[in-house]
Amino acid sequence: MSAGEASIAGAGKVSAAVQKTLSAKAERFTESVIREMTRLAQKFDAVNMAQGFPDFPASAEVKEAARQAISDDINQYAITWGAKELRDAIARKFERTQGVHVDPEREITVTCGSTEAMMAAMMGIINPGDEVVIFEPHYENYGPDAILSGATPRFVQLRPPGWNFDRDELRRAFGPKTKAIIVNTPNNPTGKVFSREELEFIRDLCVEWNAFAVTDEIYEHIIFDETKHISMASLDGMRDRTITINGLSKTYSVTGWRVGWAIAPPEASVPIRKVHDFLTVGAAAPLQQAGAIALELPPSYYQKLAEMYLVKRDRMLAILADAGFRCFKPAGAYYIMTDISGFNFPDDMSFSKYLVEKIGIAVVPGSSFYDDQSMGARQVRFTFCKKESTLAACAEKLSKLRA
Numbered sequence: 001m002s003a004g005e006a007s008i009a010g011a012g013k014v015s016a017a018v019q020k021t022l023s024a025k026a027e028r029f030t031e032s033v034i035r036e037m038t039r040l041a042q043k044f045d046a047v048n049m050a051q052g053f054p055d056f057p058a059s060a061e062v063k064e065a066a067r068q069a070i071s072d073d074i075n076q077y078a079i080t081w082g083a084k085e086l087r088d089a090i091a092r093k094f095e096r097t098q099g100v101h102v103d104p105e106r107e108i109t110v111t112c113g114s115t116e117a118m119m120a121a122m123m124g125i126i127n128p129g130d131e132v133v134i135f136e137p138h139y140e141n142y143g144p145d146a147i148l149s150g151a152t153p154r155f156v157q158l159r160p161p162g163w164n165f166d167r168d169e170l171r172r173a174f175g176p177k178t179k180a181i182i183v184n185t186p187n188n189p190t191g192k193v194f195s196r197e198e199l200e201f202i203r204d205l206c207v208e209w210n211a212f213a214v215t216d217e218i219y220e221h222i223i224f225d226e227t228k229h230i231s232m233a234s235l236d237g238m239r240d241r242t243i244t245i246n247g248l249s250k251t252y253s254v255t256g257w258r259v260g261w262a263i264a265p266p267e268a269s270v271p272i273r274k275v276h277d278f279l280t281v282g283a284a285a286p287l288q289q290a291g292a293i294a295l296e297l298p299p300s301y302y303q304k305l306a307e308m309y310l311v312k313r314d315r316m317l318a319i320l321a322d323a324g325f326r327c328f329k330p331a332g333a334y335y336i337m338t339d340i341s342g343f344n345f346p347d348d349m350s351f352s353k354y355l356v357e358k359i360g361i362a363v364v365p366g367s368s369f370y371d372d373q374s375m376g377a378r379q380v381r382f383t384f385c386k387k388e389s390t391l392a393a394c395a396e397k398l399s400k401l402r403a
């Protein structure tokens, strides 16, 4: 490489003059490994057990609501912080399911997926020098969210097999610079569902250090084995220091609709709404309308969703155990973290490459969920939000691995 050139991830060689104009922040993270695995799955015609999107249809009622909204000419910008019908429905559902009363006029911001909600929340509350506590392994977006918003991440380990955290380690991660902690429950990639006791411990630290909890609750309805999802905002003392992130993607199997939201106290909603306005103006108006209908589905919808995923989880656990993986049984969400020590590969990357190229299965290498990538070197993640024929194809392909 000549003196006038530098390598930019994903862009090959560029001149120094061009590099000068590029963002040092964006240089600090790579493209999404998860979405890269989807591209590799397509390239090698592999079964995609990597990215968490269902390959089965959304409910007929929800789809019909979207069609109807377009027929009704809901084609122009919605109010920037979200269509009133959807914000009202979000407020009703939060009260119904978690007992938390929020004002849809001042405390809800509808965004382009929970991805944007998380980014807008971070940009809305972070100042230079602020620290954000992040449990790891973590959903890969949180690293870039922290970098782009200017926060310094402080990582705290969730340790297998139970994915518990050490209370002293968490206590040490908090301090005067702590602006927030990100809590993702039910958790991707581990399937951990934080208990009331754990949330209360986190609550006490937030109160002690005057920090926000930013909670990603996108898998709230995908829970197993009598586990209960508890929203941090429902805990005493947390109503006004929690930013609850959620969305339509996982609960209604519409990851491509890109509708999410942030529920935050009015003072925090003001900057979140401003950031959101200038990031995206608003989420797709007809799909917000359909979202308002989806959120009024009866409890039986959510029961069936959890039952369906329970069957898929158990099926996938059996497939993976049969193929020689050590599995960490998830209590929620639709992923299984596995230990690959039983296979003779130097690390998760080489194993994932082998799986996609030679076996025909795309997975996510464990290292992509950690800041210190060596911590994920013995892990890969499978998703099970797939129809039975996809799970059967996965089982068939993995039988080659055993052989």
Ligand SMILES: Cc1ncc(COP(=O)(O)O)c(C=O)c1O
Pocket: 052, 112, 113, 114, 115, 116, 139, 184, 187, 188, 216, 218, 246, 247, 248, 249, 255, 258, 259, 260
């Ligand atoms: C924990 C978590 N949060 C957020 C998202 C993205 O959600 P959305 O489609 O609402 O942007 C995902 C997607 O996989 C996820 O796993």
